[in-house]
Amino acid sequence: MADGKINRPYGGVLLLGIFLTPLLSLGHDYADGIITAKYFRFAEVVGIGLLLTWMVAWKRNFQFCFRWVDVGVVLFALYGVGSFLLNDFRGETQTLLLILLVGLYFVCRGLGGWKVSQRLLFTFVLLLAGSIEAIWGFLQVYGWADQYHSLYRLTGSFFNPGPYSGFLAVILPVALHTLLGPKPLCRVDKIVYGLGVICLVSIILVLPAGMSRSAWVAAGAGCGVVVWRQKRSREYVRRGIGRIGRGWKRCWLGGILLLGLSIGGGLYLLKKDSADGRLLVWKMDLAVMRSQPWLGVGIGRYPGALGEAQAVYFANSPADPREEYVADAPEYGFNEFLQLGGEYGLIGLCLFLSITGIASGGLFKRNTQQTGGVSGALSAFLVFACFSYPLHMLPMAMLFVLLLAWSVNVGAKGVRIRRWAGQILWLPVMVLGLVAAWRLTEKETAYKTWKTARAYFRQGDYQEALNRYTPLFSALSDRPAFVFEFGECQFQNAQYGNATAIFLWAAELSADPMVYNKLGKNYQALKQYDRAEKAYVQAAHMIPHRIYPLYLLALLYREMGDMEKARDMARQVIQKAPKVMSDAVKEMKAELKERLQP
Secondary structure (H helix, E strand, O other), rough: OOOOOOOOOOOHHHHHHHHHHHHHHHHHOOOOOOHHHHHHHHHHHHHHHHHHHHHHEEEEEOEEEEEEHHHHHHHHHHHHHHHHHOOOOOOOOHHHHHHHHHHHHHHHHHHHHHHOOOHHHHHHHHHHHHHHHHHHHHHHHHOOOOOOOOOOOOEEEEOHEEEEEEEHHHHHHHHHHHHOOOOOOHHHHHHHHHHHHHHHHHHHHHHHOOOHHHHHHHHHHHHHHHOOOOOOHHHHHHHHHHHHOOOOHHHHHHHHHHHHEEEEEEEEHHHHHHHHHHHHHHHHHHHHHHOOOOOOOOOOOOHHHOOOOOOOHHHHOOOOOHHHHHHHOOOOOHHHEEEEEHHHHHHHHHHHHHHHHHHHHHHHHHHOOOOHHHHHHHHHHHHHOHHHHHHHHHHHHHHHHHHHHHHHOOOOOEEEOHHHHHHHHHHHHHHHHHHHHHHHHHHHHHHHHHHHHHHHHHHHOHHHHHHHHHHHHHHHOHHHHHHHHHHHHHHOOOOHHHHHHHHHHHHOOEEEEEEEHHHHHHHOOOHHHHHHHHHHHHHHHHHHOHHHHHHHHHHHHHHHHHHHHHHHHHHHHHOOOOOOOHHHHHHHHHHHHHHHHO
């Protein structure tokens, strides 16, 4: 089979459907639909893909080529499921997505049985996805398409411009490699080449508007790998270095180093507060890793562990005004390797590093036309993962799985196993994938109902909202926003005992100090003043520049009759300069000044 010829279109149609259907799903009928709709469509298409791939392998004389990365992927999935089972079944949705991503990996690995050109198939899918997203973003910038975030215009089919920019940055090296490769000969090659031109130009036009420094660095690293892997590029560099004298070489090296430091400093100063905040989050990532070094805190618990670590840090460390100013309530670790270490422990992190290391090593050992684009894209993804959370956004996780499978397919040679053995090994993957797809699609109705019930919650009709929220808890108990709203409904309906349990549950899922503020109010309503005080203090330590927990403490001390503490806390609130002055802050200061006269 010629590399530029696709004998069977079915594999290409399957991969296009699996990759593009979730990516382009928006889900206006669901709560958080821009994120959650992708889950349900992904579950459906992966289930179909697993069945079709198994049928193809059964009907044709297809032998699976077994490689060590396959073992690592299975072990990592089993480890993740074990973490879910051992941690009180938190993070069910994440676990189901993990199983389905493993199913997607083996569907992509099994595409050899569809008799397709691996290079053309994967390249076409990525270029088409990148072109669609880039053009979509271009339309959003000029107001010709809807945006899906209240603060940002450029999001593509994502909720946030950060992952959107990262998605484009990872695909950019593939487009560049397509243009730097040999001239297209057949019709299919020409189509892919033309799509590569469209993708490259559209991404270059849109990527700067995303203002994601992580994406810019990742795109530069990935494109650098692509250029370096071109034989002509290496020859030009070697010839140039050979012609430069020793003294000039030092000057060139110093100039390159100075240029790199200047670019790094410029990127830091471009969004200084964001960079400092990210450094603080990385400190908290390391603190979470130290708390449970081997097995991690478990799937679904990481945001809560981050919030706890940050509260301990600010409670026990000397006050650093800069860190207090940039502190926030992070949902992610902003470094996938640190977050994997905290969530899965060192065992899970080592498994993940082994998988990516073996796959990358196989790519760089083979400097062929098939490996240049994927090596650049995988490099860009891993660089972006050092500064963001791509594995926790489904489209980016799908992109990583596709790149990983592509790397394994074109990497080092494996061991072919007999057809019957391949069927036996494929069967449990298919069964687990179908069970995960069924369980995840079961949640679809719950997310639709949640959106309807949310309208009552936001209107203040807490009794009706509670009636609608209660039957949804089993399906949505791993969604921090839902659990918090459910607890608020119980609190507003004076069901304080139930609200306590729900708010404590939410504290394990979220780093938002508002959970502890509400928990403190609940304890205060029960006249459990010591517990209320601890909850408010915890909230105050989590994000020190926020005034609301201190305001609640002042009112608590007043209710307890401890006027000395109440006036002292009121004085702190009045003197404290908030990060953002608002009408609510002014009202709190005025109220304490009037009622407590500190």
